[in-house]
Amino acid sequence: MSLQTMTYLVVGATFALYIGIAIWARAGSTSEFYVAGGGVPPVLNGMATGADWMSAASFISMAGLIANMGYGGGLFLMGWTGGYVLLAMLLAPYLRKFGKFTVPQFVGDRYYSKTASVVAVMCLLAASLTYIIGQMTGVGVAFSRFLGVSNSTGVFIGMGIVFMYAVFGGMKGITYTQVAQYCVLILAYTIPAIFISMQLTGNPLPQLGLGGGFVGTDMTLLGKLDQVVMDLGFPQYTTMTRISTLNMFVYTMSLMIGTAGLPHVIMRFFTVPKVKDARSSAGWALVFIAILYTTAPGVAAMARLNLHASVNTAVISGGDLFAESSSIKYDERPDWMKRWEVTGLLKFEDKNGDGRIQYYNGKNPPAAAVAAGWKGNELSVNRDIMVLANPEVANLPNWVIALVAAGGLAAALSTAAGLLLAISSAISHDLFKNIFMPDMSEKNELMTGKIAMACSIVVAGYLGLNPPDFAAGTVAIAFGLAASSIFPALMMGIFNKKMNKEGAMAGMCAGIGVTMFYVFAHKGIFFIKGTSFLGMFGGKANFCMGIEPNAFGAIGALVNFGTAYVVSKFTPACPDHITAMVENVRIPRGSKAVDGTH
Numbered sequence: 001m002s003l004q005t006m007t008y009l010v011v012g013a014t015f016a017l018y019i020g021i022a023i024w025a026r027a028g029s030t031s032e033f034y035v036a037g038g039g040v041p042p043v044l045n046g047m048a049t050g051a052d053w054m055s056a057a058s059f060i061s062m063a064g065l066i067a068n069m070g071y072g073g074g075l076f077l078m079g080w081t082g083g084y085v086l087l088a089m090l091l092a093p094y095l096r097k098f099g100k101f102t103v104p105q106f107v108g109d110r111y112y113s114k115t116a117s118v119v120a121v122m123c124l125l126a127a128s129l130t131y132i133i134g135q136m137t138g139v140g141v142a143f144s145r146f147l148g149v150s151n152s153t154g155v156f157i158g159m160g161i162v163f164m165y166a167v168f169g170g171m172k173g174i175t176y177t178q179v180a181q182y183c184v185l186i187l188a189y190t191i192p193a194i195f196i197s198m199q200l201t202g203n204p205l206p207q208l209g210l211g212g213g214f215v216g217t218d219m220t221l222l223g224k225l226d227q228v229v230m231d232l233g234f235p236q237y238t239t240m241t242r243i244s245t246l247n248m249f250v251y252t253m254s255l256m257i258g259t260a261g262l263p264h265v266i267m268r269f270f271t272v273p274k275v276k277d278a279r280s281s282a283g284w285a286l287v288f289i290a291i292l293y294t295t296a297p298g299v300a301a302m303a304r305l306n307l308h309a310s311v312n313t314a315v316i317s318g319g320d321l322f323a324e325s326s327s328i329k330y331d332e333r334p335d336w337m338k339r340w341e342v343t344g345l346l347k348f349e350d351k352n353g354d355g356r357i358q359y360y361n362g363k364n365p366p367a368a369a370v371a372a373g374w375k376g377n378e379l380s381v382n383r384d385i386m387v388l389a390n391p392e393v394a395n396l397p398n399w400v401i402a403l404v405a406a407g408g409l410a411a412a413l414s415t416a417a418g419l420l421l422a423i424s425s426a427i428s429h430d431l432f433k434n435i436f437m438p439d440m441s442e443k444n445e446l447m448t449g450k451i452a453m454a455c456s457i458v459v460a461g462y463l464g465l466n467p468p469d470f471a472a473g474t475v476a477i478a479f480g481l482a483a484s485s486i487f488p489a490l491m492m493g494i495f496n497k498k499m500n501k502e503g504a505m506a507g508m509c510a511g512i513g514v515t516m517f518y519v520f521a522h523k524g525i526f527f528i529k530g531t532s533f534l535g536m537f538g539g540k541a542n543f544c545m546g547i548e549p550n551a552f553g554a555i556g557a558l559v560n561f562g563t564a565y566v567v568s569k570f571t572p573a574c575p576d577h578i579t580a581m582v583e584n585v586r587i588p589r590g591s592k593a594v595d596g597t598h
Helices: 004-023 029-037 042-053 055-099 101-112 114-146 152-199 219-232 246-257 263-270 277-311 335-341 367-371 383-392 400-435 441-463 473-496 501-523 553-569 576-585
Strands: 344-348 379-381
Touching: 004 152, 004 400, 042 152, 042 263, 042 277, 042 400, 055 101, 055 114, 055 246, 055 263, 055 277, 055 383, 055 400, 055 473, 055 576, 101 263, 101 400, 101 473, 101 576, 114 152, 114 263, 114 383, 114 400, 114 441, 114 473, 114 501, 152 277, 152 383, 152 400, 152 441, 219 277, 246 383, 246 473, 246 553, 263 277, 263 400, 277 383, 335 344, 335 383, 379 383, 383 400, 383 473, 400 441, 473 501, 473 553, 473 576, 501 553
Parallel strands: none
Antiparallel strands: 344 379
């Protein structure tokens, strides 16, 4: 059976499964639409949270980013996993005990202000829409390759699939769909990793293979990779980091606290029956997430080595890397290159006219390569394709390649669905129902939520065609927006009983405002190309202490905390009944919500 036919069968079967589950578990009430009726078992909720959490950035982009950055790419592993622990320990149980559907509801009740709820909705929309752009970028990458269409067509197809099962299923349908998607994505990630680890190290566990010996030599895998990349003019893989220590710190911190402020993940903890179950499902989710996150460094290193070996035949044999015969002829390039060239995500430019593909570091070309007639790096590889192309590069069986396609799509679509639900609930429940139309019927509220979802899909799809960064980079911006706005409001709402509404609102506005200003200065206003305004700052990128815009969320969070504290000191104190409510939420026993409901 051909690869294309196998891919159609595997991907089609998984889509049929997702849509079937969504129809079977479709929501019939607002409770089922927003929180699945509050009756999801902890283990299943943990699995669904894992799928919700491990987006296209985790599955498709993270290992590619680590492969490109080397040691420095570890900041994504530290930030995202550390942030989840922060969320599970400091926020999830307390928010579940508070007993509200959404983050804006918590903000509105805790800060005794509908205006505060509206501010929270605006912050949530900014973070969630940016996050969906990253997912649509990943969807486009996956669909374009495995359906043999352009990247733009891939985005449009992804929009249609998300619409079908997210709009109709609600949280109940999404939850059970995400359980299936987790199973698909984790198998799709680990099975090829096991195959490739066996090929390169003889060890079936990529976590151990990463530090194990390279087959046929007395070198370790990482030692071999270091030798290869340095010979080709690239920095040493195991020590390479392209960013400063300050950027490493603020980037990691932004990802951590941004994780703890993501509304679509927080909502998952409202779907379990009790506070105890919220803690339990958080633990299960961490286990399920760890399977992928501990595998990613091995996948990254092996993908990088295989890529160089595919282009330069002397990489594995140990021959002359700069001999003419070691660079493959373009006309004889492997099939995987031909397939990815169709997508536009892998490009070749024959700069010296010799008909061969030469892939060295353009910023620091080896002297031997220059002496051999090299005129510049001839291969452009989008880092988002590294994981998806990895099994093809390693010549794995067609069914494994098809499974990876299904896994990449499952990762992107599951997170997109969760984000769309967060957006839907914020608009229909927190804005229309609670603010503008309190007499709205349940039927109309559900319809409003579905319309909001559909509009969000269109906006995210449009921006996904012109993303501000690669998938993981775009997601990092979304985390920064959540870090600078939602996380401080939640933390102060739970652990500072004196924080008042004026302080919280001023903090959220200041935090997200300064972060968006810095990001838009670099990426363009609302990420529209050609609208950046770095010229106001002499055209200098990273003009604030050299901090990258993707990492600026941590600075925005500091501005949020500081502004909230100062404003709260000069405005009326928090009412006594709110102080008592906060005390009750923080009592670490019992499963009742503040209002006495379960």
